[in-house]
Amino acid sequence: MSEHPTIGDTLEGTVERHPDRDAIVYPRKDQHWTYAEFDKRVNRLANALLEAGIEKGDRVATVLYNGSEMALTVYACAKIGAVFTPLNFRLPAGEIEYIVNDAEAELVLFEADTREAVEGAKPDLETVSEYVFIDDDREAVPDYARGFYDLLESGSPEKPDVRVAEDDVYAFIYTSRTTGRPKGVVHEHRDMVEHNLLCIAEGKMTRDDVGLSVMPLYHCAELHCNLFPRIHRGATSVIHHEFDPEATLEAVEEHGVTLLFAAPTAWNALSMTAAEADVDVASLRLGLYGAAPMPEQVLANCREYLCDDYLQAYGMTEIGPAGVFQPPEDQLSKQGSAGLPALNHRLRIVEPDADPDAEVEPGAIGEILIASPCTMREYWNRPEATAESLREADGTTWYYTGDLGYRDDDGYLYVVDRKDDMIVSGGENVYPAEVEDALFAHDAVEEAAVVGEPDDEWGERVAAYVVADGVEAADLDAFVRESDQLADFKRPRTYYFVDELPKNPSGKVQKFKLREDEADLEPEPETVTS
Numbered sequence: 001m002s003e004h005p006t007i008g009d010t011l012e013g014t015v016e017r018h019p020d021r022d023a024i025v026y027p028r029k030d031q032h033w034t035y036a037e038f039d040k041r042v043n044r045l046a047n048a049l050l051e052a053g054i055e056k057g058d059r060v061a062t063v064l065y066n067g068s069e070m071a072l073t074v075y076a077c078a079k080i081g082a083v084f085t086p087l088n089f090r091l092p093a094g095e096i097e098y099i100v101n102d103a104e105a106e107l108v109l110f111e112a113d114t115r116e117a118v119e120g121a122k123p124d125l126e127t128v129s130e131y132v133f134i135d136d137d138r139e140a141v142p143d144y145a146r147g148f149y150d151l152l153e154s155g156s157p158e159k160p161d162v163r164v165a166e167d168d169v170y171a172f173i174y175t176s177r178t179t180g181r182p183k184g185v186v187h188e189h190r191d192m193v194e195h196n197l198l199c200i201a202e203g204k205m206t207r208d209d210v211g212l213s214v215m216p217l218y219h220c221a222e223l224h225c226n227l228f229p230r231i232h233r234g235a236t237s238v239i240h241h242e243f244d245p246e247a248t249l250e251a252v253e254e255h256g257v258t259l260l261f262a263a264p265t266a267w268n269a270l271s272m273t274a275a276e277a278d279v280d281v282a283s284l285r286l287g288l289y290g291a292a293p294m295p296e297q298v299l300a301n302c303r304e305y306l307c308d309d310y311l312q313a314y315g316m317t318e319i320g321p322a323g324v325f326q327p328p329e330d331q332l333s334k335q336g337s338a339g340l341p342a343l344n345h346r347l348r349i350v351e352p353d354a355d356p357d358a359e360v361e362p363g364a365i366g367e368i369l370i371a372s373p374c375t376m377r378e379y380w381n382r383p384e385a386t387a388e389s390l391r392e393a394d395g396t397t398w399y400y401t402g403d404l405g406y407r408d409d410d411g412y413l414y415v416v417d418r419k420d421d422m423i424v425s426g427g428e429n430v431y432p433a434e435v436e437d438a439l440f441a442h443d444a445v446e447e448a449a450v451v452g453e454p455d456d457e458w459g460e461r462v463a464a465y466v467v468a469d470g471v472e473a474a475d476l477d478a479f480v481r482e483s484d485q486l487a488d489f490k491r492p493r494t495y496y497f498v499d500e501l502p503k504n505p506s507g508k509v510q511k512f513k514l515r516e517d518e519a520d521l522e523p524e525p526e527t528v529t530s
Helices: 007-017 035-051 068-080 093-103 112-124 148-154 189-202 220-233 245-255 264-276 296-305 383-389 432-440 473-483 511-516
Strands: 022-026 031-034 059-063 083-086 107-110 130-133 169-174 184-188 210-213 236-239 259-261 286-290 310-315 322-326 346-350 366-371 390-393 396-407 413-418 423-425 428-430 445-455 459-468 494-497
Touching: 007 035, 007 068, 007 189, 007 220, 022 035, 022 068, 031 035, 035 068, 035 148, 059 068, 059 093, 059 112, 068 083, 068 169, 068 220, 068 236, 083 093, 093 112, 093 169, 093 184, 107 112, 112 130, 130 148, 169 189, 184 189, 189 220, 189 310, 189 322, 210 220, 210 245, 220 236, 220 259, 220 286, 236 245, 245 264, 264 286, 264 296, 296 310, 346 396, 383 390, 383 396, 413 432, 423 445, 423 459, 428 432, 432 445, 432 459, 432 473, 445 511, 459 473, 473 494
Parallel strands: 022 236, 059 083, 059 107, 083 169, 107 130, 210 236, 210 259, 259 286, 286 310, 459 494
Antiparallel strands: 022 031, 169 184, 310 322, 346 366, 366 396, 390 396, 396 413, 423 428, 445 459
16 A cells, blocks of 8 residues: 555455445346455456556546446556546547547447447547447447456456556546536546545545445546545445436335435436335435535425435536535525535635635625645646646645635635626626526426527627426516516526526536537527517
């Protein structure tokens, strides 16, 4: 073990403490492994990767849904110093090609559900020497690939003979924030181990907890805030291939799940399903969420039908991702807040793009800066973007989040919006989130996203994309006018009624797609009178 533990060391420490406790449960393949059994399989895969020519520093890309295979792969990479590079399983061939080439990956793991996209990208993948297919009963292994389970069985169960240090790169996590091409966030082992301890402490996690992974494991929220801390602590991880509200609730009852992470939209679906379902969810002690504050009504429904206590984490891939927490005791009294800085974290609000010392007055809106021991090393091959996002002041490195927010008199953070999403209409600043909140208060509105559109007279006008049943633009306009929540210049002048909003894996709406993909996303607009 190195002076400071690595991700691989955290698993081995748990094996020493709790070899016979349940580690991984994957009902889809009837897999149920203790920590000792899981660790031996991790060693087998790690040694098999070494034998396949994967060396320390090589990138291993996955295009996988959730499964035990994801857990095995990330820890196998950690033990040999390979760089875990998980991709969104929904990506089309062109985006897979871009990320795999940008990362210069040597190996790609995929499965039946992602085969078509990987094969579409394959002719243009410049650095990949090995393909590994998650073989099962549904489909044979392609000629050009190796079967995952054959590869797994071929390796030695002994600990691989590779020295991995705390400052070695653990992963490239490609961001899917809200704008443009994804960037590879470079995380080291040490900052992820620090992040584990943070999540264990905030969630008051114990070895007796049972967590359920239903959100994507390729995304750092589920992987870094949930699976990693559970394995570090010695808790049990039940893994579902993908999110389904009914199956999730049934799993809570069957496995005695105590911890569950989901985006607010998923919590909404779970609470509505639980209201009608005959399932026992009494084991659930803590619901975790992120990406956005929990709407007041959704929180009320979740407390009524699921569990009492919820923990919100705010942050982004670049800082781990969790850097600000809102604990259960603040959910009602500070509703709408992101919470307080995490242990060993600092927070500043400054004029957008200004130096870290240019703090705004208390209560004023500015750009959110975070100093964290879990901050990324850099963006892969993006020195200019790295220099723009990471800036030093008095020996402290501050990450510029690109989010706008303010702190109340008690120091609690409120996230107002993305800096790039702010609308300037007639010289006035309009923050889309406050308009969205006003629309969401209407019973018929399921989701709303507000963007600025060019306007000859005002510079920009407020436009709303709405998912709603049985309501028209005139109805929503009247509702907003009567609600007294918005100044008149902030009202949407144009409404687009859509079936769904484009989101990234953490549940954040990708507003750039609303702006860019007009032909695909926009029906005929409905305008209202000024």
